[in-house]
């Protein structure tokens with residue numbers, strides 16, 4: 001079974017949507033940030049501050065290699081994982097890529113109080129705007145893009161499940177959320 005891989009900027013809902021999808025499909029769920037934290041033995045924030053972003057990115061690349069094999073996982077990825085084209089290649093080998101998006105204001109309201117994201121220091125609103133600008137187009141590698149700012153969690157999940165079913169990515173679908 002191919003993996004279902006959620007990509008997208010920070011705060012677009014990858015982890016929340018991924019967990020719900022996994023529960024409905026009864027597939028295992030993986031969050032790449034959490035998996036890297038487990039492998040390295042410290043939070044992403046400390047990997048960045050103590051070992052550098054480059055260490056974090058190389059852990060991401062190693063993990064993507066492993067995820068090139070289809071394992072029937074629902075995977076929520078870190079927002080920067082698709083910056084490396086090799087990662088995109090590997091994730092695509094193992095699964096179907098689905099992008100989540102949201103307006104900058106929606107992203108800001110979701111993440112402004114969380115202190116776990118090392119790239120969002122200083123003026124968070126303008127950091128978000130700057131990073132979104134730098135990353136223009138990088139999430140377009142997905143087959144399907146869903147704006148989670150416009151939809152409820154249940155609607156987002158239903159849209160993704162319908163898409164997966166239409167494309168025969170799933171064998172059968174449990175009756176609903």
Ligand code: S3P
Nearest residue numbers: 009010011033078079080117118
């Ligand atoms: C990052 C996003 C984070 C995490 C790290 C870097 C990025 O994940 O991987 O802080 O470069 O966009 P989330 O998208 O889950 O917040």
